[in-house]
Amino acid sequence: MKVLLLNPPFIPEFIRSSRWAAASVSGSNWYPIYLAYCGGNLEKNGHEIKLIDGPVDKLSHEDVLRIAEKFSPDICVIYVSTVSLDNDISIGEKIIELTGCHAVLVGPWCSIDPDSILKKCNKINSLAIGEFDYTVLEFVEGVSKNKIAGLVWKNGNEIIHNSPRKPLTSNEISELPFVTDVYKRHLNIYNYYQAPHLHPFVDLFTGRGCSWGKCTFCLWPHTINKGANYRVGDINKTIDELTFIKKELPFVKEVFIQDDTLPPGRAKELSENIIENDIDIAWSCYVRAEARYDLDLLTIMKKSGCRCLHVGYESSSSEILKNIRKGITATDAEKFAKRTNKIGLLNHADFIIGLPGETVESIKETVEWAKKLPVDSYQFTIPKPYPNTPLYDYLEYNRCLKDGWANYPNLSSEDIQKWTRWALRQTNMNPKFLLRMLGKPTEWRRLARSARHVIPKSLR
Numbered sequence: 001m002k003v004l005l006l007n008p009p010f011i012p013e014f015i016r017s018s019r020w021a022a023a024s025v026s027g028s029n030w031y032p033i034y035l036a037y038c039g040g041n042l043e044k045n046g047h048e049i050k051l052i053d054g055p056v057d058k059l060s061h062e063d064v065l066r067i068a069e070k071f072s073p074d075i076c077v078i079y080v081s082t083v084s085l086d087n088d089i090s091i092g093e094k095i096i097e098l099t100g101c102h103a104v105l106v107g108p109w110c111s112i113d114p115d116s117i118l119k120k121c122n123k124i125n126s127l128a129i130g131e132f133d134y135t136v137l138e139f140v141e142g143v144s145k146n147k148i149a150g151l152v153w154k155n156g157n158e159i160i161h162n163s164p165r166k167p168l169t170s171n172e173i174s175e176l177p178f179v180t181d182v183y184k185r186h187l188n189i190y191n192y193y194q195a196p197h198l199h200p201f202v203d204l205f206t207g208r209g210c211s212w213g214k215c216t217f218c219l220w221p222h223t224i225n226k227g228a229n230y231r232v233g234d235i236n237k238t239i240d241e242l243t244f245i246k247k248e249l250p251f252v253k254e255v256f257i258q259d260d261t262l263p264p265g266r267a268k269e270l271s272e273n274i275i276e277n278d279i280d281i282a283w284s285c286y287v288r289a290e291a292r293y294d295l296d297l298l299t300i301m302k303k304s305g306c307r308c309l310h311v312g313y314e315s316s317s318s319e320i321l322k323n324i325r326k327g328i329t330a331t332d333a334e335k336f337a338k339r340t341n342k343i344g345l346l347n348h349a350d351f352i353i354g355l356p357g358e359t360v361e362s363i364k365e366t367v368e369w370a371k372k373l374p375v376d377s378y379q380f381t382i383p384k385p386y387p388n389t390p391l392y393d394y395l396e397y398n399r400c401l402k403d404g405w406a407n408y409p410n411l412s413s414e415d416i417q418k419w420t421r422w423a424l425r426q427t428n429m430n431p432k433f434l435l436r437m438l439g440k441p442t443e444w445r446r447l448a449r450s451a452r453h454v455i456p457k458s459l460r
Contacts, residue, residue, distance in 0.1 A: 001140050002048045004073035004101070005039045007032040008091050009054030009061055010084045016055065016107075017079060028194040029056050031187070031203055033179060033258055034106070034132070034224070035079050039186070040177035041133045047140055051186040061091050068095045075140050076103040078124075082386065082404075085109065085117065093123045104139050104151075106132045108223035112388045114152040115159050125154040130224055131168050131208065133176065167228035168208055174233040178241045179204050184249060196308050196348040196377050197284060198253035204241060206270065207232035210260035212288060214325040215312075216390035217352065217383050220260060226388075230259075232266060239273050242281055254307060257285035264292040271297075271304035284308040284346075289328050289336035298343040308346035308376070311336070316369035320357040324391070330369065341374035346443070349375040352383050353423055354406045354416035356394055363419045367426050371433065376443065378427040380420050382406075 007016055017030045032053050039049045050071045054064055068076070076095050080088040092103050105127035110117060114127055128135040128150055135150040145153050150165030180202045183189055189200050211230040213221040221228075245252055259266070262285040274281070287293055287309050315321060316330045340347045351370060353363055370378065383406055385392040395401045405413040427433060437443060 001074045002071065003039070003042050003050075003140055004068055004071055004076045004095070005032075005035045005049060005051045006064065006076060006078045006092070006095075007035060007053045007055065008078060008080075008084065008088045009059045009064060010087050012058075014055045014084065016081045016084060029192055030194075031179075031183060031192055032079060033203060033205070035077065036179045036182040036186070037176055037205070038077065038106070038133050038136050040179060040182045041137055042140060043182075044177050045137060045141070049186070051182065053187060053191075056191050057188070061094070064091060065094060065098055069098050072099055073101045076101050077136055078103060078105050079107045080105050080109055080117070081107060082109050082112075082384075085120070089117075089121055089124060093121070096123045102126075104128055104136060106136065108219050108386070110152075111223040111226060112386060114161070118152065118154050118159055121154075127152050130165055130226065131228075133168065134172070135165055167225065168231065170207075170231050170233060173205070173208055173231060174237050176233075178244055180241060180245055180249065189249070189252065194256070195379075196310065196346070197256055198282060198307070200252055201254040201256055202245060202249065202252050203256040203258045204238075205233075205258050206235070206238045206262075207259050207266065211263040211266075212261055212327060214327060216324045216394065217355065217385075218260070219384075219386055219389065222389045223386070225260075230261075230263065235269055235273050238270065239277050239279070242274065242279050242283075243277070246279065246281060253282060255281060255283045257283060259286065261286050261288055264297055267293070267301055268297055271300045271306065274304040275300075279305070281305050282307045284310065284348075286310045286312075289313060289333040291332065291335070293336060293339070295339055295343065298339055298345060302343050302345055306345060308348055309340055310348045310350065311375075312350045313370070313373070314350070314352050315355060315358075315362065316366045317357060317362045320355050320362065323356040323394075334373065337373045337375060346377075347373075347375040348377045348379065349373060350379045350381070351423065352381055353420040354382050354411070354413075356391070356398075356400075356406075358408065358411055358416075360411065360415075360419070363423065367423045370423075370427055371430050374436070376437070376440070378424070378433075380423040380427070382416055382420050 015030050017032045039051050042049050078088055078092045096103055103124045110127040111129045130150055138148045149163050151162045153160055183202055193199055207230055209225045209228040209230045210221045282305050284307055289311050313333050337347055385395050395406055400408050402413050407413040
């Protein structure tokens with residue numbers, strides 16, 4: 001079968017495949033990682049695929065339709081998001097009209113409100129809930145719809161929910177093909193950029209799910225990986241893929257481990273295996289600012305080539321950190337930042353403005369606290385409350401939602417946007433931070449590119 005996998009075009013700089021879909025502030029974009037793993041699994045089972053990344057390749061609807069007509073797929077797999085849903089359905093149904101193919105929708109939003117999605121559709125009648133690698137494979141291979149676990153589908157006017165699909169096992173994760181091989185053959189790797197990383201970079205999973213999984217705002221643990229613990233693939237497969245990258249993608253300067261959080265045990269296992277196999281490669285990952293990342297572990301990670309840690313600090317407010325079930329304190333975070341700085345690991349600091357308990361005073365306190373942390377890049381974002389997440393439930397119960405965004409009696413959604421831009425200016429244009437970066441000439445090119453995007457947007 002011929003399968004078109006589509007990340008649909010939308011507004012400029014839109015990131016649909018991130019942990020919450022939005023237009024980028026830093027000019028960053030994400031690989032369509034879940035679509036790519038799905039595509040690799042289809043190829044492994046003998047199917048022909050075409051992977052289209054509309055936003056990154058700056059394609060129009062007309063461009064996609066021309067590509068689809070030429071490829072003439074039997075099946076179209078469309079990754080959808082909340083804010084772009086009408087757009088995504090529209091282009092999917094145009095592809096059906098043009099090619100006569102069948103279509104299935106995928107992505108986190110499908111796990112949140114499948115019925116309302118299918119009610120919007122005229123020609124699309126199927127979607128996959130949760131991890132969709134094997135749901136889509138069975139759909140493509142013609143398994144009867146009522147027998148495909150994880151599928152929700154329309155039969156006339158009736159919407160049918162099949163039994164849930166169990167999360168991928170460690171063996172199933174290990175058996176998925178190298179996602180970076182899919183990138184190599186189907187995407188332009190030079191088109192992908194993230195502010196903290198060397199360019200060009202690639203990303204991959206060593207495992208699925210989050211080892212913490214309690215934060216109230218995070219999308220993937222409450223949707224695509226809902227109810228799933230952190231499941232790891234065979235470490236030898238990851239080492240083999242890193243070796244593949246060195247050999248087949250020698251121009252790649254960094255590998256980003258996309259696991260929701262790389263827990264200490266997995267970080268140690270990965271680092272030791274990279275060292276043992278003498279793989280000279282720069283890599284980065286998500287971690288939590290907790291004590292288990294001690295100096296010994298950070299030293300091993302640094303020795304193995306780890307370059308940058310993405311850390312969700314979120315806020316300095318103990319009340320806010322408690323409200324979002326972060327499981328760390330500002331003191332924990334300060335100690336962590338000092339340890340990483342001592343070892344020489346770069347630290348990309350993520351913050352969220354507008355979480356429950358936020359006030360103008362707490363924003364100012366967080367920004368002043370952030371300016372004192374020895375970190376190497378800042379990201380301030382606005383929380384996107386998704387239905388079925390604890391954050392959304394809290395805001396809805398307390399009547400603090402306006403047009404789908406957090407809106408408090410003392411802090412409106414417009415105020416939150418304004419203060420987020422202010423926070424970006426205060427941190428990224430802070431003389432102390434700029435002086436610190438001047439002492440790291442190897443990072444100048446990366447920082448200059450990021451500044452070209454962040455500073456103009458923070459001044460709006």
